[in-house]
Amino acid sequence: xxxxxxxxxxxxxxxxxxxxxxxxxxxxxxxxxxxxxxxxxxxxxxxxxxxxxxxxxxxxxxxxxxxxxxxxxxxxxxxxxxxxxxxxxxxxxxxxxxxxxxxxxxxxxxxxxxxxxxxxxxxxxxxxxxxxxxxxxxxxxxxxxxxxxxxxxxxxxxxxxxxxxxxxxxxxxxxxxxxxxxxxxxxxxxxxxxxxxxxxxxxxxxxxxxxxxxxxxxxxxxxxxxxxxxxxxxxxxxxxxxxxxxxxxxxxxxxxxxxxxxxxxxxxx
Amino acid sequence: xxxxxxxxxxxxxxxxxxxxxxxxxxxxxxxxxxxxxxxxxxxxxxxxxxxxxxxxxxxxxxxxxxxxxxxxxxxxxxxxxxxxxxxxxxxxxxxxxxxxxxxxxxxxxxxxxxxxxxxxxxxxxxxxxxxxxxxxxxxxxxxxxxxxxxxxxxxxxxxxxxxxxxxxxxxxxxxxxxxxxxxxxxxxxxxxxxxxxxxxxxxxxxxxxxxxxxxxxxxxxxxxxxxxxxxxxxxxxxxxxxxxxxxxxxxxxxxxxxxxxxxxxxxxx
Numbered sequence: 001x002x003x004x005x006x007x008x009x010x011x012x013x014x015x016x017x018x019x020x021x022x023x024x025x026x027x028x029x030x031x032x033x034x035x036x037x038x039x040x041x042x043x044x045x046x047x048x049x050x051x052x053x054x055x056x057x058x059x060x061x062x063x064x065x066x067x068x069x070x071x072x073x074x075x076x077x078x079x080x081x082x083x084x085x086x087x088x089x090x091x092x093x094x095x096x097x098x099x100x101x102x103x104x105x106x107x108x109x110x111x112x113x114x115x116x117x118x119x120x121x122x123x124x125x126x127x128x129x130x131x132x133x134x135x136x137x138x139x140x141x142x143x144x145x146x147x148x149x150x151x152x153x154x155x156x157x158x159x160x161x162x163x164x165x166x167x168x169x170x171x172x173x174x175x176x177x178x179x180x181x182x183x184x185x186x187x188x189x190x191x192x193x194x195x196x197x198x199x200x201x202x203x204x205x206x207x208x209x210x211x212x213x214x215x216x217x218x219x220x221x222x223x224x225x226x227x228x229x230x231x232x233x234x235x236x237x238x239x240x241x242x243x244x245x246x247x248x249x250x251x252x253x254x255x256x257x258x259x260x261x262x263x264x265x266x267x268x269x
Numbered sequence: 270x271x272x273x274x275x276x277x278x279x280x281x282x283x284x285x286x287x288x289x290x291x292x293x294x295x296x297x298x299x300x301x302x303x304x305x306x307x308x309x310x311x312x313x314x315x316x317x318x319x320x321x322x323x324x325x326x327x328x329x330x331x332x333x334x335x336x337x338x339x340x341x342x343x344x345x346x347x348x349x350x351x352x353x354x355x356x357x358x359x360x361x362x363x364x365x366x367x368x369x370x371x372x373x374x375x376x377x378x379x380x381x382x383x384x385x386x387x388x389x390x391x392x393x394x395x396x397x398x399x400x401x402x403x404x405x406x407x408x409x410x411x412x413x414x415x416x417x418x419x420x421x422x423x424x425x426x427x428x429x430x431x432x433x434x435x436x437x438x439x440x441x442x443x444x445x446x447x448x449x450x451x452x453x454x455x456x457x458x459x460x461x462x463x464x465x466x467x468x469x470x471x472x473x474x475x476x477x478x479x480x481x482x483x484x485x486x487x488x489x490x491x492x493x494x495x496x497x498x499x500x501x502x503x504x505x506x507x508x509x510x511x512x513x514x515x516x517x518x519x520x521x522x523x524x525x526x527x528x529x530x531x532x533x534x535x536x537x538x
Contacts, residue, residue, distance in 0.1 A: 014385055018292035021282050021387065022323070025291055054291070091387060093395030096518065103398075103525045116283055116392045116483050118290065118360060118385035121401065126362030126383065129372075132390065137405050137433055162427070164406055214385050249365065256372045 011117020014214020032082030041089035129253025136164030163245035179236035278361035280386020283483020285314035301351030310358035360388035398522025405433030432514035448505035
């Protein structure tokens, strides 16, 4: 039985064209139309050509404008007559723009289904070695010349007060191939201290840098901001974690898996 | 070139044997030994037989005891001489027991690699339609006869004060096939009001129930606790979300995608 009129949001997971789930790939193979957006997140080794080869389907790249200004008209039109897939980096529906499209599709009577994929959120949490249930609100550090990172500082401060960890995503401008690095993200946070009574992130603050989560060679390094500023994390994408109170198992993970200094054991509980 | 001495933690993603990523499946196919644990999370439709068929590998189920009491001795022994895979529901390293194994392996000079999978954390966030960066600390609601759910109430209360959403996982005892339902989780939270000056969860509290995230037929319903107590969510696994302050787009998502009452628009910002 052929389903007429549906959009299947499929997560591409992380890193390259093999991050998609087996079920997701099967869904692509039976689709009438396959769209792909690559601007909400960076999949550094994703090749459209290789993806088309393993899926046997032509893929149409949807620009940001189509999704955000035209409300996904192209997709909604295709979905009215056949099985339409939207491939999304990571886990679909984490970016708000896809939720908006799903709402619009539902309003028009188009069925929607989701095939989840690995998300940078849980990947970075896992790679950091910190306990997932001790993370507070997460935040994105914007490019410094756009907005001063007041919000990230406030989020980190609030979480620290509660003893919670903070996951900081680093802004990307995929269409201009711009990816905020750990180095530049930290520099922006340090500069945000200017004019603050209470500094939030200083050279001595403990942080964890994670680069290329989902690749075969992720780089994970824990230490003071001063140390991380000098560390070469290599190619993007980068993320940051600011730990709150540490359980002794978490300190152990940071020391053994991320090269944090041994003294971290002293501050753990 | 054959790598000797490594453990590859591979996420099985959600729901069944096709939740694994294409890369994960490839890694299984070239492994010398494949272990599987199924107790940290529920994959309702996972069949070991079907997984062995698609991967071409025999899979050995590791009981909880082996990982938690024996420090994964069996795995570490296998990893000393060949490529060893540990299959984990969801995204690996979210359960602390796997982080402990990774630390121990690293101490013994065994290489570790991670192949991420879709996690219930981001899946439920996406299905709820709420903005991921507005979630605070998450929490697990324990079986009521074990611990009174003081902690979940405190976490929900703290998040609400900050205007943040709370993701509540519901406890499982996979080995006894026990899965806390949305109904019983809510009942436990209501009972936790006894003796509290300030009630946290009442019959009028807005909540979102999510069942079978990752399946083709997830059930997502938003409404008052009173409404959700009467709603039939079907088979496990179940999760709960307690929304904090709602953005108008989030209210829209809860109304259109999860059947919340239209009046929700009035309280959104």
